[in-house]
Amino acid sequence: MTADIQITFDCTDPDRLARFWAAVLGYQLQPPPQGFDSWDAALEAFGVPPQERNARSAILPLEGSGPRIFFQRVPESKAVKNRVHLDVRAAPGAEGDARMTALEAEATRVQALGAVRLYRVEPDPATMETGFITMGDPEGNEFCLD
Numbered sequence: 001m002t003a004d005i006q007i008t009f010d011c012t013d014p015d016r017l018a019r020f021w022a023a024v025l026g027y028q029l030q031p032p033p034q035g036f037d038s039w040d041a042a043l044e045a046f047g048v049p050p051q052e053r054n055a056r057s058a059i060l061p062l063e064g065s066g067p068r069i070f071f072q073r074v075p076e077s078k079a080v081k082n083r084v085h086l087d088v089r090a091a092p093g094a095e096g097d098a099r100m101t102a103l104e105a106e107a108t109r110v111q112a113l114g115a116v117r118l119y120r121v122e123p124d125p126a127t128m129e130t131g132f133i134t135m136g137d138p139e140g141n142e143f144c145l146d
Contacts, residue, residue: 006068007086011139016114018057020138021069023113024088027059030068051121078140087132087146095130096123103133103145110145114138 011017022029032046046096057071088110091102100123107117116136123131133145 004053006070008070009139009141010074011071011141012077013054013139014057014073014074017137018059018069018071020114021060023073024110024115025059025066025069026062027066028062029067030058030060046140082085082142085141086143088143090145099123100131102133107135108132110135116140118142137140 009017009021018029021027023096032039032042036045040053055073058082059069059071060066065082088106088107091099100120103120107115110116118134118136121129121131121135123129135143135145137143
């Protein structure tokens, strides 16, 4: 059996986080249901109260395959380090200085979108470490530029 997966983020602002991750990953916001020009029109028609209209959001790949990423509002904020995180493959195949230069360029791009730089790990042939940069999304979820 082939599993079809969805990645889910618990968060306080689903719309903001969905827009951030769509820009980082080259995804798009999930379009509204057929027959509606916007999510607001759909939610109005479904009787969803205005204060609940940012309770969830989702993004989809623009082209090809990839998981749907779902964002759901929860009452509590993030409290500890993520046990699972995304690696954004920003420099596949690159090594050494070229790799780190590509990762720095991506770090600059995602910081402009609202990410926070946490730390950088240098390449180290002795440990087979290729180097990466750990970032935080607008709600503090860690992810790596790899």
